[in-house]
Amino acid sequence: MGTLKINGKEETFADDKTPVTIADLLQELGVDAATVVAELDGQIVEKANFSDMSLHDGQRIELIRFVPGG
Amino acid sequence: MAAIAEKLSRSVVGIAGLGGLGSNVAIALARAGVGKLIIADFDKVEQSNLNRQQYFVEQTGKSKVECMIENLRRVNPAVKVTGHRVKLDVDNIPQIFAATDCIAECFDTAGAKQMIVETALTKMNGVRIVSVSGLAGYGRSNDIKTRRISSRLVLVGDGQRGVDTCKILTAARVGVAAMHQANAILELLIDEIKP
Numbered sequence: 001m002g003t004l005k006i007n008g009k010e011e012t013f014a015d016d017k018t019p020v021t022i023a024d025l026l027q028e029l030g031v032d033a034a035t036v037v038a039e040l041d042g043q044i045v046e047k048a049n050f051s052d053m054s055l056h057d058g059q060r061i062e063l064i065r066f067v068p069g070g
Numbered sequence: 071m072a073a074i075a076e077k078l079s080r081s082v083v084g085i086a087g088l089g090g091l092g093s094n095v096a097i098a099l100a101r102a103g104v105g106k107l108i109i110a111d112f113d114k115v116e117q118s119n120l121n122r123q124q125y126f127v128e129q130t131g132k133s134k135v136e137c138m139i140e141n142l143r144r145v146n147p148a149v150k151v152t153g154h155r156v157k158l159d160v161d162n163i164p165q166i167f168a169a170t171d172c173i174a175e176c177f178d179t180a181g182a183k184q185m186i187v188e189t190a191l192t193k194m195n196g197v198r199i200v201s202v203s204g205l206a207g208y209g210r211s212n213d214i215k216t217r218r219i220s221s222r223l224v225l226v227g228d229g230q231r232g233v234d235t236c237k238i239l240t241a242a243r244v245g246v247a248a249m250h251q252a253n254a255i256l257e258l259l260i261d262e263i264k265p
Contacts, residue, residue, distance in 0.1 A: 035180035037187045039220065044191045047184065064225060066183040067232030069206040069239055070091045070176055 005060040023051040025061070037064040074260055079105040081259045084167035085174050086158055086186055087111055088134040090239055091202055092176030093124035094248035095255070096138055100146045102256055107142065110154040110166055111135055122241040160185060164193045171264050172255050175201035176248075180232070191222060196265050200254045204228035205247035206236035214243075216250045221265050224258070226250040 002018035004011050004025070019025035022045060026033050038045045039062040045053050055061070081104050085092045088111035096107055111134045115125045129137040135153035142151050154166050163186060167173050173190055177183050183201060190199040204227035205214065213228040226247055233239055 032180075035184055037184055037191070042220070044188065046188060046192055062219065064187070064203070064219060064223075065229065066180040066187075066201075066203045067206075067227075067230065067234065068178055068180045068183075069204075069231075069233035069236075069244075070087060070089050070178040070183075070202060 002055075002057045004055060004058075007062055019055055021051055021055060022049075022053045022061070025055065026050065026063070029063075031063065031065060035066045037066075038062070039064070075103055077260055078103045078256070081172075082106040082108065082170045083172050083174060083255060083259070084170040085109045085176055086163070086167070087176035087178070087182075088113075088123075088138050089119065089176060089178055090122040090241075090244035091205075091248045091251060092174065093134070093138060093141075094245055095174045095176060095252045096142060097124050097145055098249060098252035099255065100142045100149045102252070103146070104149065104259070106150040106152070108152045108154070108167060108170060109135060109138055110156060110158055111138075112155060112157040122239055122244045158182075158186065160189050160193070163189045167194070167197065170197055172258050173197060173199045174251055174255060175199055176251075178233070187223065196222075198222045198224070198258055198264070200224040200226065200251050200258070202226045202247050202251055204231045205244050206231045206233040206239055208238070208240045208243055211243070211246050214246050214250060216254050224254045226254060 002013045085096050115129045135155045139151050139153050175186050187201050217225045219225050
């Protein structure tokens, strides 16, 4: 079992469902990675590194989602 | 009062995109007395823009940068304006906006918004960015919030209502978001030293 704090909310994942990377997490949430700025424990993670950046139990992740219009 | 005016007159703000957000933010900051604006957009004024953007009928067909320089001069000739008629990207954003205290993200597509926020936060030292997500439709004024994400990022909008799902953009609701954005920028310029 793993826990991540996503946008301020604690989310608990079953062992086989715990996302390994930011890309996995976004896929699980059904969010298009091209529209997201991610901050992991206060550090910006570039979109290009979403598939390489491993997530660990207890981390804090902020996902800033953009919708079109301006 | 004089101290605030002095701070604003020494401030430089970048406006990335001159559509519904950017044209309104630029005019609000010019009226407030921000010393210098660096504005950028590749597009021309179209008839369909006039329902929410700060241009005039006789300006259709002309470059937005050129028209906004003219409109800003009529609003407040004391403001220095530098215009860039380019498509902003990962490579030119750090150069064009290097001298700014703060950038207003005023793009329309979600991908472009993502691109400039990531670029500003990872490739530019100390610059702050005020971005907008969720301003389409009408009504629900109070769903539009200003949120401080980090020392360098402020996010405006309801986070939900995109033009993809709501279909329409109105002068009123885009205007609410644009004034949140301009107001957040004034707060940063007046109250905080660039990190």
